[in-house]
Amino acid sequence: MSKSSRKQFLTTSLSWMTSLFLIEGGLSLTTKLVAEKKTSPPLPEGLQPVSESDPTAKALGYHQDAKHTDFNLYPERKEVSAKNQFCKHCAQYTKLNEGWGKCNIITAGIVSSNGWCSAWSQRS
Ligand code: SF4
Structure with a gap:
């Protein structure tokens, strides 16, 4: 694997991990808000x-x-x-x-x- 393709692979991986982290955080917050609304x-x-x-x-x-x-x-x-x-x-x-x-x-x-x-x- 060349140096530039390794760098591109790492950059893409980091982007995906960040995106998944943000999506998971958003879903978690939505679930929490729905649960709180149900219990009030x-x-x-x-x-x-x-x-x-x-x-x-x-x-x-x-x-x-x-x-x-x-x-x-x-x-x-x-x-x-x-x-x-x-x-x-x-x-x-x-x-x-x-x-x-x-x-x-x-x-x-x-x-x-x-x-x-x-x-x-x-x-x-
Ligand atoms: S006295 Fe009134 S405020 Fe205090 S615990 Fe009983 S119901 Fe609740």
Whole structure:
């Protein structure tokens, strides 16, 4: 193989590898976006989620996604025994649809079924 054909081969190979890498990255991003869209149920009409900066929500450490809980403040939420602590399993929660519900304690808006706050108590 001559020096110039080897160089051309390497250049072409590098171009193909870069193209495949970019295509794979694009497909991966598209798949992720579709998956996220599927897992986000719509808000019930006319209702808004409570802001995490709402005074009551903030005082109770509420987050729409329990994964964002401040585990320094609430280390007990990180324990294995707390793995099913979500608003959807809380005694204060009234389901509106698969993703949202009303809370008897945080009333400035609706709460996410996957949320959590420190007032969580097991639904009986
Ligand atoms: S009291 Fe229960 S339903 Fe209300 S925000 Fe806290 S965990 Fe969710």
